[in-house]
Amino acid sequence: MFLKRITLLNEGVSKQQYPFSIPAIRSLRELDITKPVTFFVGENGSGKSTLLEGIADKCEFALGGGGRNNTYEVHASQSALGAYLRLSWLPKVTNGFFLRAETFYHFASHLDHLEHPGKYAAYGGQSLHDQSHGEAFLSLFLHRFNKKAIYLLDEPEAALSPARQLTFLRIMHDLTKSGNVQFIIATHSPILLGFPDATILQFDENGMSPIEYEMTAHYQITKYFLSHREKMLEDLFYDEK
Template structure:
């Protein structure tokens, strides 16, 4: 349970129920990110499970959607929790992700602003920010950077991601070996079983996509659609590789050279 505005929140996740695009707030369809095919006038995304996983090729808009959701929750789009601003990028935000957050609308039950937005690409900036904030307060910093990249990720997840809130992960597997990805799956299980954590994640890892009970969505240039693990391009490619590693690599390199 958690307290917010003087009352106890004991409802289970998911707390963010739905997001949609307000066409009245989209003033120029030629401007990024509204020019992306994933944002038609009737764009809508429903969250029916505590864990939602979004998959898709680079450039389809996965990170863009996560940034918009993070902004709705009050998080900085470089990562962190509410009130954190690890990177001064206000100008870039206004030009890009900020426009999306202004046009997005959300349905909550209830509105939750506790949690974290994790971005692999900005992890070091956020970790340094946390250390400095702790020192400024006369405390000992968490010092996530004293570990290897992957160990730092896992320690960060263990310490920050099991409280009540909404947690947004953008490619958390980027520094995790397959064994460490399994450890991350165990963390997801604990978060789900707590019933107080909502997870929205974008990933390229078939291991993470296989998390049971998750709502798995595929993002293509035509929009979002439910998908099964075995139907994803990521799984198909890895299956072909595992069936015949040498033949797969030879064929891929031959095709690249043509």
């Protein structure tokens, strides 16, 4: 673990202005990170991606996706929150990667436009555009994620089948057991959330708070659907009756 604490600097902040109008962001003072793997969970718009992006901004990672050495412009090239965050490290690391599923195409294109001959060495030896979306994600995880670093991942399950999500869990396990890697992940995946001994932080209208895996809506809804599919679909489609 490297990143120990995230502090929101409230001076000059308007609580009515985005992103401070989001309950989870508005209520943030200090957030202690105590585990090598931390998950952010919550509904769309709950602030989990906003906070992850702000952390990436303070790490000086490319906000379209990438590390400190990736410089390119996409629509999501600025963070509204980063300037108001303070990160506390022990020790400070500068290596890492910000994965943003929705802009991964732009990162792959940026990589193609680089001129040095070894540009694909950390990505499976070939252009990410020459691989399927899921294969490209796994190439990144298998070859780029391999040394002392912090990895910030926004919905990494977006391109991964359930079986590939299990593969990713194994990659996370192999990396974290060395003690040299830290993950902070925003996700909707009940499979990824099952990673053992991780911190899960729930983002909702009440703010931000720790939650047990079995208490997350992601786990409960998925479990109920798999056990009572016909009943759930009947209630969903024919509730007007």
